[in-house]
């Protein structure tokens with residue numbers, strides 16, 4: 001699948017089938033994350049693959065209101081972690097990059113998953129200390145996001161996006177109505 005097709009067709013998937021994912025497919029998708037760019041090429045990321053249904057149910061309990069049930073559907077979830085100490089500390093002279101680095105790698109994973117016919121859904125509504133405790137994640141690692149990974153059991157409509165004219169300026173900042 002062409003990259004633009006992946007970008008166009010990817011959706012956040014919240015319902016999954018039980019169909020297992022072949023190991024080589026999982027490996028290709030994770031490898032797409034490994035190849036992502038990061039500040040000073042520090043690669044301050046770790047991806048935890050969770051296959052255990054019991055563990056994924058426990059992860060759901062770590063989400064806000066225990067509502068992100070898509071994490072326990074299908075056969076697998078990923079927990080994306082970033083190292084806040086061993087990442088570039090001064091982006092723009094004000095920002096640590098671990099969350100940016102991990103987000104880019106996870107988006108690589110999500111687009112590769114889409115190319116493989118798999119679904120993902122960025123989960124940001126979780127209680128980080130609870131996830132760290134559940135999975136024994138030490139400091140200075142932070143949990144940036146989680147996602148289910150599996151074969152979609154739904155085909156959501158495109159949610160729409162702001163038009164380019166509203167989000168792009170040329171040469172300098174422009175106020176947009």
Ligand SMILES: Cc1cc2nc3c(=O)[nH]c(=O)nc-3n(C[C@H](O)[C@H](O)[C@H](O)COP(=O)(O)O)c2cc1C
Pocket residue numbers: 010011012013014068121122123124125126156159
């Ligand atoms: C930073 C971030 C946090 C998100 N958190 C959640 C979440 O906690 N639960 C959820 O179901 N979707 C979550 N999403 C998915 C968005 O709701 C989704 O990307 C958006 O509505 C657009 O839909 P689409 O991905 O199908 O194009 C999150 C997405 C991002 C980028």
